[in-house]
Amino acid sequence: MNLRPEPLAxxxxxxxxxxxxxxxxxxxxxxxxxxxLRDDLPLPEIxxxxxxxxxxxxxxxxxxxxxxxxxxxxxxxxxxxxVNEAAASLPGWRTTHPLAGAEFSQGALELMYRLxxxxxxxxxxxxxxxxxxxxxxxxxAGVLMIRKWHRDRGDLKRVKMxxxxxxxxxxxxxxxxxxxxxxxxxxxxxxxxxxxxxxxxLDDTVAGIMIxxxxxxxxxxxxxxxxxxxxxxxxxxxxxxxxxLNAITGIFRPGDAGIDVMHFNLxxxxxxxxGGGGPxxxxxxxxxxxxxxxxxxxxxxxxxxxxxxxPTASIGRLKAFHGNFGVLVRAYTYIRMxxxxxxxxLAETAVLNANYLKAKVEKVYPLKYGRGCMHEFVAMGTxxxxxxxxxxxxxxxDYGFHPPTIYFPLIVPEALMIEPTETETRETLDAFADxxxxxAEEARSDPELLHSAPHVTPVGRLDEVAAARCPILCYRG
Amino acid sequence: xxxxxxxxxxxxxxWARKEGSVIVTGISDHAQESLGDIVFVEFPExxxxxxxxxxxxxxxxxxxxxxxxxxxxxxxxxxxEALGGDPSAVNKDCYGAGWLIKFEPTxxxxxxxxxxxxxxxxxxxxx
Numbered sequence: 001m002n003l004r005p006e007p008l009a010x011x012x013x014x015x016x017x018x019x020x021x022x023x024x025x026x027x028x029x030x031x032x033x034x035x036x037l038r039d040d041l042p043l044p045e046i047x048x049x050x051x052x053x054x055x056x057x058x059x060x061x062x063x064x065x066x067x068x069x070x071x072x073x074x075x076x077x078x079x080x081x082x083v084n085e086a087a088a089s090l091p092g093w094r095t096t097h098p099l100a101g102a103e104f105s106q107g108a109l110e111l112m113y114r115l116x117x118x119x120x121x122x123x124x125x126x127x128x129x130x131x132x133x134x135x136x137x138x139x140x141a142g143v144l145m146i147r148k149w150h151r152d153r154g155d156l157k158r159v160k161m162x163x164x165x166x167x168x169x170x171x172x173x174x175x176x177x178x179x180x181x182x183x184x185x186x187x188x189x190x191x192x193x194x195x196x197x198x199x200x201x202l203d204d205t206v207a208g209i210m211i212x213x214x215x216x217x218x219x220x221x222x223x224x225x226x227x228x229x230x231x232x233x234x235x236x237x238x239x240x241x242x243x244x245l246n247a248i249t250g251i252f253r254p255g256d257a258g259i260d261v262m263h264f265n266l267x268x269x270x271x272x273x274x275g276g277g278g279p280x281x282x283x284x285x286x287x288x289x290x291x292x293x294x295x296x297x298x299x300x301x302x303x304x305x306x307x308x309x310x311p312t313a314s315i316g317r318l319k320a321f322h323g324n325f326g327v328l329v330r331a332y333t334y335i336r337m338x339x340x341x342x343x344x345x346l347a348e349t350a351v352l353n354a355n356y357l358k359a360k361v362e363k364v365y366p367l368k369y370g371r372g373c374m375h376e377f378v379a380m381g382t383x384x385x386x387x388x389x390x391x392x393x394x395x396x397x398d399y400g401f402h403p404p405t406i407y408f409p410l411i412v413p414e415a416l417m418i419e420p421t422e423t424e425t426r427e428t429l430d431a432f433a434d435x436x437x438x439x440a441e442e443a444r445s446d447p448e449l450l451h452s453a454p455h456v457t458p459v460g461r462l463d464e465v466a467a468a469r470c471p472i473l474c475y476r477g
Numbered sequence: 478x479x480x481x482x483x484x485x486x487x488x489x490x491x492w493a494r495k496e497g498s499v500i501v502t503g504i505s506d507h508a509q510e511s512l513g514d515i516v517f518v519e520f521p522e523x524x525x526x527x528x529x530x531x532x533x534x535x536x537x538x539x540x541x542x543x544x545x546x547x548x549x550x551x552x553x554x555x556x557x558e559a560l561g562g563d564p565s566a567v568n569k570d571c572y573g574a575g576w577l578i579k580f581e582p583t584x585x586x587x588x589x590x591x592x593x594x595x596x597x598x599x600x601x602x603x604x
Contacts, residue, residue, distance in 0.1 A: 172544075181531075184544075390540075407540040413511070464539045468516035469564070 002060035005458040009054055010475050013044035019051055042475075061458070063402055064275070069428050071357075073376045073405035073417025074168070074216055076246045076268035077275065078350075083337060084271060084330035093329050098321035102307045109306035112299035112322065115332045116285075122335075122343065123242070123262055124253025125285035127311070129294040130323040135243055137318065138263025138282025139174040139210070144315045145261055145286065145293040146208050146237045147178055152313065158207035158236070164193045165411050166215035168241045180207060187411060191219040191369035193227055202234035212241040213254065214374035216409040216417070218354065220247070228258025237261070237289065245269040246421065247351055247375035250344025261286040261293075270331035279324040281331065297322075349422035350375040353429060357420050360433035364440045368412045376419035378412045384443035389414040391450035392439055394461060398454050399435040478601060479506040481572040485548070485588065486597035492572065493548035493591060496579070499555075500588075502548055503576040504536065504567065507601040512538040515567040518577065520556035527551065529587050533578060536567070549587040551580035 046054070063070070070077035088094070096108045116128040132138040143161065150158045161175040164185045172182045183201055188194040193211070209231050213221040221227070228238045240254045240262035246269045248254075254262050266281035267274035274280055286294055295318040297308035308322070338346060351374050358377040362370070365379035381389030393403035393416070405417040420429055442449050452461060484492040490508035494501045509515065517537040527533055532544040533553070556578050560566060567575035582588070592600060 410541055410543070465514040465516065468514075468537075468539060 002057055003456060003458055004057070006054065006057050006061070008475065009044040009046060009051075010042070012046055012050055012054060015045060017045045017047050017050075019046060019048035068400055068402060069420075069424060069432055070275075070402040071404050071418045071420050071432065072402060073218075073378070073408070073419045074243060075275070075405065076244075076265070076375070076419060076421055077402075078246070078268075078271055078421040079423035080271045080273050080330070081334065081337070084333045087333040088326050088329045093326070096325070098325075102305070106306055108325065109299050109308065111332055112325075112328060113301055113306050115328055115335075116283075116299055118332075118335050119264055119283060120285045122249060122253070123245075123264065123285045124255025124257075124259075125262070125287050125291075126255075127291040127294060127298070128283060128285035129296060129298045129311070130281065130283045130328055131295040131298075131318045132263060132282040132284055133319050133324055134278065134280045135241075135263060135265045135268075135282040136170045136174060138265075138284045139170060139239070139241065140177055141282075141284045141295045141315065141318055142239045142261040142263060142286075143174050143178045143180065143210070144295075145284075145290050146239060147180070148293055148313065148315050149237060149290060150207055155235070157205050160206050161239075162198065162201055162206060162209040162231075162236075164209075164211060164215065166191065166193075166217050166219075166409055167210055167212045168216060168243050169408065171210040171212070171241060175210070185209075187215075187217075190371065191215065191217045192221055192223055195223060195226065195230070198227060198230060202230060202236070204235060206231070206234060206236045208237040208239055208260075210239040210241060211259075212244060214244045214247050214376075216244075217369050217378050217412070218244075218247075218373040218376035218417075218419075219369060219371065220252075220374050224254075224257045224259075232258065243268060244375060247347055249347045250340060251347050255285070255287045259287070261290045266327055266331040271334045272327045272330040279327055281324050281327045283323065295319075346422050347375075350420075353420045353422055353424060354418070356426070357418060357429050357433060360430070361418070361436055364437050365416060375421070376417060378409065379416045379418065380412060381406075381414040381416050383440040384447060387443040387447050387450055389416055391447075391453065392416065392436075392443070395439045395442065395450045395453040396435060398456050399439070401432055401435060478510070478598065479572070480594050480598050482594045484572065485591035485593060486600075487546060487548050487591065488597075488600055489546045490601070491546055491548050492597075493588070494572075495588075498581065499579045500549060500551060500582050501576050501579050502533075503571055504545070505597070505601065506571050509568050509571045509575070512536065512543065513540045514538055515564040518557075518560050518564055518567070520578065521553050523553050523556060525553050526583065527553070527580075529584070536577075545577065547580075548591055549580075549582050550584045551582040553578055553580050555579040 065077050120128040132141045161180040162185050163171050163182050166187050175182045185197050186194045237260045240259035242262045242264045263282045263284045266272050292311050292313040294311045296310040296314045300309045354373050354375050381392045389406045393406050396403045484494040486492050490505045515538050519535040521533045527547045529550045531547050533547050534545045557576050
């Protein structure tokens, strides 16, 4: 990584300097109307080479899975095989256009059709839609489907969604978007959903439950079938948050356990790039009850030809055209490359890696819920008086590691949520565990070293409170 | 952990205190300590009627955003606008200048179901 401080583009500016030589105009020049001119927009004036160097140096400060270990809990920062890029770059995919029409797009439609079928099969569902462009978008699709299902049955009383406190943080926000109220269901002592609390919350105002399995504690919800049955018996539906699918592919199919609709993060489990704000894919799949409600259009096969069609009770369109198609090509490539046995092995290795790392880390960083974990585990940064998880996370940067997710889930104090994924070597896991152990020693011997970390980055510890309370959002000379 | 002996509490760490005919509510010292530096509070509309246990707003710190729950059913009569400019009062004086809302209770008997200061202290210490 390039660790030298980089000046702002404004600081590189020199009056009159320019990076482009425009040709002489071949039409008469006319001055812009005075009312349209402004002099309060001090854009930097930079020559081409200075601009190229500036942005290249900035790009060298990027931290990515291609450069370092990235154990960001619940984000599944696995390696994205380069073969995905090769496949997505094939001219046939690259030059296809969504308005070309089905007769000119048979290959692209077939890929979508097959991908829908493969993902539905992986999750144990009847049908899938590739429309949603991100995980939270998929959640929105699923909850809208649940709402429409109740409305179509004339059941307008159901306005509440139950959400376990170990669920993904976006779930309550999704419910608010849809106009549902949320009711939090506490975790029991073993980290699973408190069944007594669930039962007492179930009545005829409950639209359903949103459940993340494995949960954000990295624990498999052992009562998932029981939970689904209780909710179904009370007239509700079950939304599955598929963010943590990486732990269970080829082993457990959520649809078989009674989940009615689930989103898949193709940019997590199925190795399409993420961490840069997109594009992603939060495609959704649904079982018997909700298959007809999927957003559309979806790819269909009629008389040996492929086309797009709207499911019969669809909630409608959620995305222009057909989802993020380039992402779909990458996910398809990945699934075909691994095959069914490979998908199972990826989950097994992800769980093995997490448990290996957990065994090394938990000697120093205690766990609130100690049982065997799935693809991730949540430790506590309670290693020394006066040192917090934030300090440990910042110090990890000095050791060349991206910090884990911190302070989430909220039910674990000083949480450090660590997800190594299946693509890391034992040496990398050892090096990360060693760094955490060393940092715990430093926390006791030299806490100031942690309080002032990071030390190796161009910018040190940021004042996050001032940044949130009094943000400066544009250049002020 | 500081406790206001005159207030009653919810296990979700809101406190409630009688001031004449209205109830004042905020978050406990334990809650502000766990959340860390508060950076934003989202308030309900004045005049809104909410049931006990419904969310009346959101409090956001550098660590997390948390829902705020009504300790009792009631109609919102005031929100602490001053926190918009400086939410740090919640950290500095959570039982005083850092209050969040005032409301007119619609089921005053709910007061008796809230935790006493000493019960809340035990509850908070256990977590």
